[in-house]
Amino acid sequence: MRFEDPTYLWLLCLLPLLFLLRVASHFKQRKRLRRLGDPQLLRQLMPDVSRARRAVKFWLMMGALAMLILVLARPQMGTHVSHDKRQGIEAIICMDISNSMLAEDVVPSRLEKSKMLVENMIDHFTNDKVGLVVFAGDAFVQLPITADYVSAKMFLQDINPSLIATQGTDIGHAIQLAMHSFTQANNIGRAIIVITDGEDHEGGAEEAAAEAKKKGINVFILGVGDPHGAPIPTGDGYMKDASGQTVMSALNEQMCRKIAQAGSGMYIHVNNTADAQNELNNDLVKLQQGTTDAVVYSDYNEQFQAFAIIALILLVVDVCLMETRNPLLKKVTIFKNKGKR
Structure with missing residues (x-):
């Protein structure tokens, strides 16, 4: 596989930076919660809050961003060589x-x-x-x-x-x-x-x-x-x-x-x-x-469509997934809520 515009790949370096910002924001938020009261008590007061869901939404957004960067770089595959x-x-x-x-x-x-x-x-x-x-x-x-x-x-x-x-x-x-x-x-x-x-x-x-x-x-x-x-x-x-x-x-x-x-x-x-x-x-x-x-001709087929579809799917899932537990799906335990007793 090759990229027609490889300069866009440098944008992938932003992903680790976003991850570090996410980690810093997480610790800052925990520090603020400690000021409000005992962490165990706060979890009991917020039974519908799911930290796992927030983490999943973050990684869905990161994955979608990575796919969009690859789309901009125009991935190509499939060299065709002809002899004349x-x-x-x-x-x-x-x-x-x-x-x-x-x-x-x-x-x-x-x-x-x-x-x-x-x-x-x-x-x-x-x-x-x-x-x-x-x-x-x-x-x-x-x-x-x-x-x-x-x-x-x-x-x-x-x-x-x-x-x-x-x-x-x-x-x-x-x-x-x-x-x-x-x-x-x-x-x-x-x-x-x-x-x-x-x-x-x-x-x-x-x-x-x-x-x-x-x-x-x-x-x-x-x-x-x-x-x-x-x-x-x-x-x-x-x-x-x-x-x-x-x-x-x-x-x-x-x-x-x-x-x-x-x-x-x-x-x-x-x-x-x-x-x-x-x-x-x-x-x-x-x-x-x-x-x-003859001259050797190389034909490259655009492959950005697959990355664009993946990015779209990740964005749709991110929009549909709420940070809090859905009251209608309380019995579904895909994301375990540590605040539940």
């Missing part, structure tokens, strides 16, 4: 998040244009799997390969240059990381899609792309930006170098083409049109499609 077979490809998207991707020569910026492109590509996926790798001077997996497109879009929106402090454009490291992020399925088309402006290239990308080619993985390079260069916004102006000159970030198309050629893929220039999107979608369709493992 899908026909599709596997694609790992390597996205450059270096500061140069903030340049606005592509509207609204290189990075935001890249996100829009990836989101549109995911919208065209049906039986495919996708993963996200982000890189700058370093690289790490932002989202392991999955068929959960909703999660992929959520992770995509969180991508920004602050995720990696080390600046640069280590495409080789990103491709190496992507190669080890695919599943072990056989006979399936695989693609590594690198989205970058290619600036401050660290080297080793062509060798990594060639290695991916040997493993049957196509490497596509999407070059974002203007080859003539554009300034990099910093929030209060544009980035400047040590001499005070505005830094101009230019797309390195020559390098992008070499990597794509080494990886048996295509180089696609991303600009303010939809041409790059259409060309990429057409190239991905040509990849061999194979059978992939």
Whole structure:
């Protein structure tokens, strides 16, 4: 059993506190009765009073309160796991998040244009799997390969240059990381899609792309930006170098083409049109499609109804049970009255 809102379970800690208050109230009441007279005499004067009934009503209320807290926590049970077979490809998207991707020569910026492109590509996926790798001077997996497109879009929106402090454009490291992020399925088309402006290239990308080619993985390079260069916004102006000159970030198309050629893929220039999107979608369709493992879905059935019914029954019994003995049921001795002689 699991609870959808487990934070409500902390309210169960109130039950011991209520019990202590009940005990304190009981001793305080006994102390007051002693002031009125002899306890034995007082019991004889109150033959219909039943301490047992008061205790039972208290525990009925405690039980009902505990059940209501469990209802609020939404208990769930019954996991259903389904396996499905899908026909599709596997694609790992390597996205450059270096500061140069903030340049606005592509509207609204290189990075935001890249996100829009990836989101549109995911919208065209049906039986495919996708993963996200982000890189700058370093690289790490932002989202392991999955068929959960909703999660992929959520992770995509969180991508920004602050995720990696080390600046640069280590495409080789990103491709190496992507190669080890695919599943072990056989006979399936695989693609590594690198989205970058290619600036401050660290080297080793062509060798990594060639290695991916040997493993049957196509490497596509999407070059974002203007080859003539554009300034990099910093929030209060544009980035400047040590001499005070505005830094101009230019797309390195020559390098992008070499990597794509080494990886048996295509180089696609991303600009303010939809041409790059259409060309990429057409190239991905040509990849061999194979059978992939399905996503495992877990269905949990709500179980709060049983706890709610128990709480209702306890409350009804509590209301019906009087603290004093019912004159019509004096002969029934379910709760013994110690005051009776």
